[in-house]
Amino acid sequence: MKATTWQHANGNMLAIVDTETTGLRAGYHDMIQLAVLPVNANLDPMGIEPFNMLMKPSRPKNISWKAMKVNKITKDQIR
Numbered sequence: 047m048k049a050t051t052w053q054h055a056n057g058n059m060l061a062i063v064d065t066e067t068t069g070l071r072a073g074y075h076d077m078i079q080l081a082v083l084p085v086n087a088n089l090d091p092m093g094i095e096p097f098n099m100l101m102k103p104s105r106p107k108n109i110s111w112k113a114m115k116v117n118k119i120t121k122d123q124i125r
Contacts, residue, residue, distance in 0.1 A: 059092070060089070061083060062082070063080070063081070065079060066078055066079035066117040066119060068103050068110055068113055068114065069109070069113045070113070074108050075108055075110065076101075076105055076108070078101050078102075079119060080099050080101070081098045081099075082097040084096070100119070100124055
């Protein structure tokens with residue numbers, strides 16, 4: 047069985063985007079990590095350096111330490 051491939055829209059590059067947050071409540075918790083991995087039509091990494099950025103939360107008092115345990119980001123990393 048042949049693997050299905052994705053078509054690049056208008057010849058543009060595809061990318062996989064991942065985010066990590068301080069919890070699950072929108073408007074209460076903050077995004078603290080953004081990662082972008084460029085991929086080819088088979089969803090394999092293209093050999094381009096991925097983008098990865100940690101961000102300081104604007105509402106540190108709302109951090110869910112359960113969420114931080116799941117995403118393995120420490121308090122020191124987001125200071």
